[in-house]
Each structure stands twice: as C-alpha cells, then as structure tokens.
Amino acid sequence: MSSLALRTGPPSPGGVRQAAGVSTRPSRGRIAERRLLRQLARRDPEAAGTIQAAYGRIVLGYLRQLLDDAGAAEDVMQQVLLEAWQRGPSFDPRRASVLTWLMTIARSRAIDVLRRRVPEPHDPALATALLDRAGAEEDHASVLAERWQLTYLLSTLEPSRAELLRMRFQLGMSQSEIAAQTGIPLGTVKTRMVSALEQLRGSLEEGE
C-alpha cells in the first residue's frame, strides 16, 4: 500500500473539499456528486443512472482488470449498482466519497466472485495455501481499487493537465520532450506539471 493511500476521512465542513493550491469554487465533479447525494438520499430512480454515467467506466474498468472476465465484471457491476441504489439513503458522505464507497462495494463483491472460483479443497494442507492466496487476492484488489480511483481523479483534472501527466507517466516523456512536442515553454511545462500533481495529491488526500 502506498503512503498516499486513498483516505476515507470526512470532507471539510460544508462538504466543499479543497485541494492544495486550487480554487475554492466547487468543481464540476463536486457539483455532480452533490446532486447524486440528494438523489441517493431520497431514492430517486435517477440515482442508479447517475452513478452509471459518472462512475460506471471507472468501476467497470476496475472490475474487468481484477476479474479478467468481461462477463463476470458486468455481473458484479450490476450488483454494485443495485447495492448502491438500495443502500443509498444510509450512505454518509462524511465518512467517504461516493467513489470510495462504490469501489468498496465493488471490491467486496468482486472478492466474493474470486472466492467462488476456487473450490473448497478436501486436503487441509491445500486450505492453508488457498487462504494465503485469498489474502494476496484481497491485497491485489485493494491496490487496483486505488489505481482506478486515481484514474477517476485524473479524469476530473483540466484535460490539458491530465494530458501532461499522461505524456509523462504513460508515455514516459521527460518534461523537455513534452515541451518540444507541445511547443509549450519548458518552464511552463514544469509549473503546470507540479501544479497538476499537487492538485491530484490534494484530491487524493481529501478522498475525493
């Protein structure tokens, strides 16, 4: 687990979380989350659709990677939506963000699926080995959940900032190479790079 594990702590009073060096104006994602919270609280039939639209790709991407089975991932996604819809009125946004909550549900249901894939062994010695394996699977599920939550937060960044991070961390380009390719002055690339990282870090720490 990284030292920057996603936190599920409470947001700041009033529900407006502020990332380091970022405007206090609620983000588009924050506004959408507030609307979703109202829908969940009153069991609005649109809540399930809102969850699917806002977080569906992230949760499904996580499930596909974890389960390595598109059909099983779709089935678990369905369970996640149903459970979220049913438990919506009792969801407490002071304890976790909607995404953290959804990923927790997804992780639990996916682990259920992983466990069902392994038949109960007759040999007690095998049972111990399977327990170890189950523990490793749960750890893996947690790590992947963090990565996909980070992906969601990336998607809430201004697209040009997210692209900068993609060029650096997915494509492995240096800041000089990014400056050369985009035509943006190197100093500006550096400023924007660290600003994007700080914003992302702030969002992570707030459990957004």
Add this chain to the structure above:
Amino acid sequence: MSREPDERIGDFVLGELSAEERRQLEQRIAADPALRERVAGLEALAGMLESLPGEAWATLGSAGRPAPEEVRPRRRRYAARLRLGSAVAALALALGAGIGIGVLIERPASPTGPTVVLHALAGRPSAAEALARMTPGGRMLLSAEHLPATPPGEFYELWLMNNRRSLVAVASFRVGSGGRAQLDVPLPAAPAHYRYLDISLQQAAAGPAHSGDSVLRAPIPA
C-alpha cells in the same frame, strides 16, 4: 525556511535533477519536515501514476462525464415483430426460478441504453423493484427483488414498450419464494425506440400478447 521553487520539487520527484542539484535538495528536504512530507506525497503519487494500466489512461476524457448521447434512430414500430410463441413461453416456464431467457427478434446495431429502476405499479407490492442496465454489448442485466413468487401456470415477462400495441418481449422468467430474479439477456431492440421498461405477469395459457397485468415499470430516459 526558504520556499523551494515548485519546478525544482517537480524535477526532483520526476528524477530530472542533476546529481549535484539532487544532493543539495536532499539536504534541504532532510532539514525541513514540511518539505519532506510534501515531497514524499508527490513521490508516492508519481509511483501510483507510473503503475496505472493502459486501459486506465484510455478512459481519460470520458470518465466522470456522461457518455456522448447516442444518435437516436428513426422510431419504428415493433408490434409486428412480437412473435412470442407458446413453445418459447413453455421453455421459459421450464427454466428454474429467476433464470431468464432472451427472446431474440431483432439485433440492433448498437443497442446501448440507460440504467433504470423499475417501481411497483399502484396496487402491486410496493417493496418490489428492479434495476435494469443495458450494456454496450447489446445485453440487458436485470436484478429484481421482492417480487411475489410466480404462481403455477404464470410467468413474468420483461418488455420494451411504447404502449399495448407497440412493444417487444425481452425475456420470460419465474421467481421463487425469495422474490429475486437475475437476468442477463440479449436485447432484441434498441431501448431508445421505447418509452418504458415493463414487467408483466403472464398466464402461460393465454398466448404471447401482453396480459395487461403489469407489475413493475420505469420510463426509459431519452
């Protein structure tokens, strides 16, 4: 304590400082707890970003935002295509409780659609509800709960529907005493063509038409 320029912090985290610059900054970091915490957080974040899978990066630009609205095809009437024969109904009834079958009438090119919650109609058990989700692969997943157990000689039918004359059967299923049903069925038509998702209670002996005895329903958002 002097404030370290942001760009140098970034260069440090990204490994783009010279050996001498790095050594100097490490000394400052060692002497400044706040700076140490900041750098540690950024390094951890950089490590997470480097480990993101390609498919995660590929979702950027779409996650967190509604999918582009599907081009709505011309409305067509499907009443003439409804051909749910008694043999199909009998097969559906032969399946175990909660197992649905799809009645394939027409495969649309791209039948993606919304997620909807079906509610009990007036006079029906109010706790009954279902959540239906259309997948990009042209399937519908439906989870129903608190439905009354299917009486002998009857079954539930899931419909895409505009009205009693413009509708298409999606799947037939039975429900046991647990009141639950879980369906994963191919969609016979694009949901965008229809206004409602409807679940009716059907008489096995009464033919394939909608019984007029709807249990759950939800409007399909445009």
